Amino acid sequence: NAGVTQTPKFRILKIGQSMTLQCTQDMNHNYMYWYRQDPGMGLKLIYYSVGAGITDKGEVPNGYNVSRSTTEDFPLRLELAAPSQTSVYFCASSFSTGIGGYTFGSGTRLTVV
Amino acid sequence: GQQVMQIPQYQHVQEGEDFTTYCNSSTTLSNIQWYKQRPGGHPVFLIQLVKSGEVKKQKRLTFQFGEAKKNSSLHITATQTTDVGTYFCAGTPLGNTDKLIFGTGTRLQVFP
Numbered sequence: 001n002a003g004v005t006q007t008p009k010f011r012i013l014k015i016g017q018s019m020t021l022q023c024t025q026d027m028n029h030n031y032m033y034w035y036r037q038d039p040g041m042g043l044k045l046i047y048y049s050v051g052a053g054i055t056d057k058g059e060v061p062n063g064y065n066v067s068r069s070t071t072e073d074f075p076l077r078l079e080l081a082a083p084s085q086t087s088v089y090f091c092a093s094s095f096s097t098g099i100g101g102y103t104f105g106s107g108t109r110l111t112v113v
Numbered sequence: 114g115q116q117v118m119q120i121p122q123y124q125h126v127q128e129g130e131d132f133t134t135y136c137n138s139s140t141t142l143s144n145i146q147w148y149k150q151r152p153g154g155h156p157v158f159l160i161q162l163v164k165s166g167e168v169k170k171q172k173r174l175t176f177q178f179g180e181a182k183k184n185s186s187l188h189i190t191a192t193q194t195t196d197v198g199t200y201f202c203a204g205t206p207l208g209n210t211d212k213l214i215f216g217t218g219t220r221l222q223v224f225p
Contacts, residue, residue, distance in 0.1 A: 042201065043215040050211055076197055101146050101158030
């Protein structure tokens with residue numbers, strides 16, 4: 001099992017550019033999440049999904065969009081990148097929030113210049 | 114909003130010393146989870162506690178869930194350099210089961 005796979009691992013964007021961070025999981029988990037982690041800080045929830053076709057906002061959704069067309073994939077779209085979006089982005093999945101834990105991907109380190 | 118705070122924010126210990134991090138939630142939780150993140154790595158799930166007053170052990174790590182289900186602790190006995198990293202607690206608020214609220218984290222540094 002690959003678990004949760006994120007691509008790319010690193011990316012440098014110029015201000016105003018757009019990009020999609022890819023996330024795919026092969027564990028048949030219904031729940032998927034996007035977090036951002038600023039240097040030396042905790043995890044902030046951007047968006048989450050409880051199943052295909054269902055998404056909802058987390059704590060810090062502004063400047064981001066998501067879609068969940070399949071159980072496996074949960075891409076995160078950044079429109080009009082800003083320096084404040086420089087961060088490490090983690091995708092995670094789980095069977096549920098009450099059973100077991102989250103499985104995290106290895107992260108995407110994004111720098112906006 | 115719902116918050117989960119951890120103390121201390123940082124802890125430096127000599128190898129062999131014990132370490133404890135405390136987790137406090139502003140709301141009652143249905144369960145608490147603990148994660149470890151090595152420097153430059155991603156969070157890795159350690160354990161989940163569900164019952165009030167529950168205590169679980171994993172080798173040198175002891176996890177406790179408070180009686181009121183609003184606090185938790187992680188204690189490491191005789192730290193080793195492999196324990197270095199940031200430890201996060203994360204709780205599911207009672208009645209809001211769609212997501213975890215992550216704590217602020219405690220960064221542990223172990224000197225040999």
